[in-house]
Amino acid sequence: QVQLVESGGGLVQAGGSLRLSCAAFGRTFINYAMAWFRQAPGKERECVAAITWSGARSWYTDSVKGRFAISRGNARNTVYLQMNSLKPEDTAVYYCAAYATWRDNWYRALDPDYWGQGTQVTVSS
Secondary structure (H helix, E strand, O other): OOEEEEEOOEEEEOOOOEEEEEEEEOOOOOOOEEEEEEEOOOOOOEEEEEEOOOOOOEEEOHHHOOOEEEEEOOOOOEEEEEEOOOOHHHOEEEEEEEEOOOOOOHHHOOOOOEEOOOEEEEEEO
């Protein structure tokens, strides 16, 4: 059974930091692009960051540029999202996703090969 398991969410004050982790089980994701999405109550799910299988290329949505950083573990079956300078508007459920191919438009990449179950991030003001 293939699983993506997120961890690291929680409650943090505005200006604080969190590091999300996503571990892949059941198959190898070494050659997969990985991404982080988030969905706030009443809003559409959006991609916030993506990274190639090698880790050499990444993409960020404008609202998190300079604050979030996506990276892969050495074994490439783990992906991280370091979130700094958090704002209340970053509050959402954060999901990990895996893609067999890199997407040209991450704003519309709502069809990954695999989704994680999500982890809640709450930023208090």
